[in-house]
Amino acid sequence: MRAVVVLAAGKGTRMRSDRPKVLHELLGLPLLAYPLEAASAVGVTQRVVVVGHGREKIRERFGGSALGDGKSSGGLVWAVQDPQLGTGHAAHCGVEALVESLKIGSSKSKLDDLQVLVLNGDLPLLRVETLTALVERHESSGAAATLLTCEKENPRGYGRIVRAAGGAFETIVEEPDADAATREIREVNVGTYVFRASAFREFFPRTKAENRQGEYYLPDVAVVAARAGLRVETFSVEDETETAQVNSRSELARAGEILRARILDDLMASGVTIDDPRTTYIESGVRIGRDSRILPFTVIQRGVEIGENCEVGPFAHLRAGTKLEAHASIGNFVEIKKSVIGPGSKVRHLSYVGDGIVGRDVNIGAGTIFANYDGVRKSTTQVQDGAFIGSGTVLVAPVTIGKGARTGAGSVVLRNRDVPDGETVAGVPAKRIEKVAQQT
Numbered sequence: 001m002r003a004v005v006v007l008a009a010g011k012g013t014r015m016r017s018d019r020p021k022v023l024h025e026l027l028g029l030p031l032l033a034y035p036l037e038a039a040s041a042v043g044v045t046q047r048v049v050v051v052g053h054g055r056e057k058i059r060e061r062f063g064g065s066a067l068g069d070g071k072s073s074g075g076l077v078w079a080v081q082d083p084q085l086g087t088g089h090a091a092h093c094g095v096e097a098l099v100e101s102l103k104i105g106s107s108k109s110k111l112d113d114l115q116v117l118v119l120n121g122d123l124p125l126l127r128v129e130t131l132t133a134l135v136e137r138h139e140s141s142g143a144a145a146t147l148l149t150c151e152k153e154n155p156r157g158y159g160r161i162v163r164a165a166g167g168a169f170e171t172i173v174e175e176p177d178a179d180a181a182t183r184e185i186r187e188v189n190v191g192t193y194v195f196r197a198s199a200f201r202e203f204f205p206r207t208k209a210e211n212r213q214g215e216y217y218l219p220d221v222a223v224v225a226a227r228a229g230l231r232v233e234t235f236s237v238e239d240e241t242e243t244a245q246v247n248s249r250s251e252l253a254r255a256g257e258i259l260r261a262r263i264l265d266d267l268m269a270s271g272v273t274i275d276d277p278r279t280t281y282i283e284s285g286v287r288i289g290r291d292s293r294i295l296p297f298t299v300i301q302r303g304v305e306i307g308e309n310c311e312v313g314p315f316a317h318l319r320a321g322t323k324l325e326a327h328a329s330i331g332n333f334v335e336i337k338k339s340v341i342g343p344g345s346k347v348r349h350l351s352y353v354g355d356g357i358v359g360r361d362v363n364i365g366a367g368t369i370f371a372n373y374d375g376v377r378k379s380t381t382q383v384q385d386g387a388f389i390g391s392g393t394v395l396v397a398p399v400t401i402g403k404g405a406r407t408g409a410g411s412v413v414l415r416n417r418d419v420p421d422g423e424t425v426a427g428v429p430a431k432r433i434e435k436v437a438q439q440t
């Protein structure tokens with residue numbers, strides 16, 4: 001049986017923030033969502049999050065969901081670590097909560113059979129493939145513990161892996177405890193481990209907080225087990241970018257850059273043109289169809305869906321809940337929030353479309369505003385197939401513009417003054433214009 005314990009009780013001092021570190025966002029999701037989501041894909045039966053500092057805020061944000069969006073289901077077990085005495089102590093709190101939740105505390109064979117993936121909560125870039133390979137290596141070798149390591153270009157800020165002359169794993173030295181020679185070692189502890197539950201419970205009590213930081217170190221559990229003659233394996237991750245940890249805001253930005261490039265590469269590989277990846281911000285969890293093109297300086301938020309052959313940007317902002325159907329075209333300085341833009345429809349310049357349902361082959365003229373918010377309520381605006389909205393129109397929601405209807409430039413269409421199919425309105429407030437008048 002496999003389970004995961006994610007460590008998220010630390011203060012995150014280096015962030016200099018009132019917000020717990022794991023709630024800082026990376027491309028639309030709180031940091032903590034990343035290890036939780038990756039671990040879920042490894043096939044764990046139980047997920048435990050160790051919280052301490054700022055735990056109310058974390059629980060509120062996640063409310064049982066792994067993505068912290070309150071939507072995805074699948075329960076989390078919360079373990080409280082208070083006071084925070086180090087990562088080893090945090091993992092201990094997590095493992096005890098896990099054993100308790102599974103009700104297996106008294107069964108030696110069940111504890112021997114339980115493999116616990118322990119992840120630092122500040123490692124958002126680990127790939128599912130890497131975690132899977134780590135767990136499989138651990139299980140097939142029968143080790144008591146397996147550590148993920150990485151040969152890094154710049155090992156600063158990581159615990160160093162010290163090996164004996166023959167290459168066997170010997171110990172891990174944290175940077176504050178390391179002498180100059182140890183700091184030269186480039187193989188580091190990534191902060192991702194698998195422990196056989198019985199071994200963890202046996203060896204954690206043998207670790208001591210005798211180090212520079214006065215903390216119980218998680219890596220020490222593996223070190224003590226190895227010294228007692230148990231098998232401890234290491235597994236190395238090739239791609240250094242996966243090991244990026246977030247201790248500070250500049251590391252948060254750097255992790256964001258790596259993740260952003262990964263998302264854009266995946267989209268390009270799937271047939272999306274991105275004119276300038278350097279200035280394109282697309283969050284995780286955005287779907288874009290083949291042959292769509294994203295122009296520079298565009299921001300697309302999590303949950304947006306874009307069909308095939310669409311064009312977006314430059315300088316466009318698509319917010320959550322937006323769906324563009326095939327051949328839709330969104331131009332510069334356009335913001336779209338929680339709206340559907342039908343096939344072939346165009347919003348090309350300087351517009352705000354919020355809570356809109358726009359049909360097929362609609363043209364939304366420059367500077368159109370969907371006035372969706374009256375200060376209390378948000379309401380929906382519908383613009384049906386083939387309608388033509390003149391430049392500078394304000395559509396005060398809730399309102400419906402019928403099929404093939406038109407608004408004149410600068411019209412203000414008041415709420416509930418629906419425009420019937422085929423009609424034309426103009427003025428402030430917009431009034432019906434007779435077809436005859438229009439022809440003169």
Ligand code: UD1
Pocket residue numbers: 007008009010011012050081083084085086087088089090120121122123157158159160172174188189190191216217218219245247
């Ligand atoms: C840790 C490792 C280090 C590794 C690095 C890489 C230890 C002692 N060191 O160092 O070897 O190279 O990660 O990612 O483990 N936490 C708690 N309770 C605590 C302390 C920390 O839950 O009492 C949590 C934090 O919230 C964080 C995680 O554990 O999510 C790691 O703690 P952090 O302080 O970032 O450890 P590092 O110093 O980076």
Ligand code: CA
Pocket residue numbers: 120122245246247
């Ligand atoms: Ca860290």
